[in-house]
Amino acid sequence: MRLTNPWLAGPAPTKRLEFGVLSERILNLLSSQNMCVLATAGEDGPLATPVRYYHLDFTLLFTAAAGSPKMRNLAVDPRVSVGVFAPLVGQASSRGAQVFGRAEVLMPEDRGFAPYWEAYRWQSDHVERGRSLEEPPVGPLVAIAAEKIVYTEHWLRRTGHAPRQVWRARQ
Template sequence: MPVTNPWLAGPSAKKRLDRERLEERIRNLLSTQNMCVIATAGPEGPLATPVRYFPLDFAVMFSTAPGSPKMRNLAADPRVSVGIFAPLVGQASSRGAQLFGRARVLSEDDPDFEHYWPAFRWQSDHVERSRSLDDPPSGPLVVIEAERIVYTEHWLRREGYAPRQFWTK
């Protein structure tokens, strides 16, 4: 029987990408997707929530209602895991990342707010909801700076690299 991707057969290589090349691949993934799953922990257990995100380097950010379950969980424990993945059409296209870090909830008066705010593309949501672009949202901005990333891309096997690569800040 013919095999579409023979390089997927057998054991995975263990070779690591150099940092610069790994960072480029991670940035590409973060910049070409817009949905992630934020995993938080709270008194009722774990909570995994799909959210639309916006990237800035190795940070992802989103906005949400202040009283939402994920915001209550973040207030109790800011440690999070973020799952981001590209659409999968087969093992060869498997590509994604797990980001680990601490969520920070920034208000407009936070000194770091101005650093992140320009990358938060709220305008498209406003247009979709027929809201005025003269009235930006005022909700909190949740920022997760990755401390550690596990990046997976099976296409790397074609070049003799391990499909799972590890990045730390």
């Protein structure tokens, strides 16, 4: 049988990407998508929530109602896992990332709020909902600085690289 992508057959290569190249590929994924699945854990157990995000380098940003289940869970345990993925057509197009970190809930009066708020595109929400652009939202902003990212891209097999790569934040 003739294979469309013969490089997908057989065992996966194990070669690692250089840190800078891997970082670029991850940033490309984060920049080309806007939805993720946020996994939290709280008193009622685990919760996986679809969330629209923005990013500033390797920090994911989203807003949420202060009393939502995900925000209640973050108050109990700020450790999170976030899944970001591109649409899947077949194995050759498989591309995604598992982002691990700690969620930091920031309010406008908090010192770390302003730099992240500049990267958050709240204006499109306001236009869509008919709200004034003169009145930005005042709710919490959640920032998740990636500590570890497990990146998967099966296309990497074409160049002899492992389809699963691990990125760690440099301290």
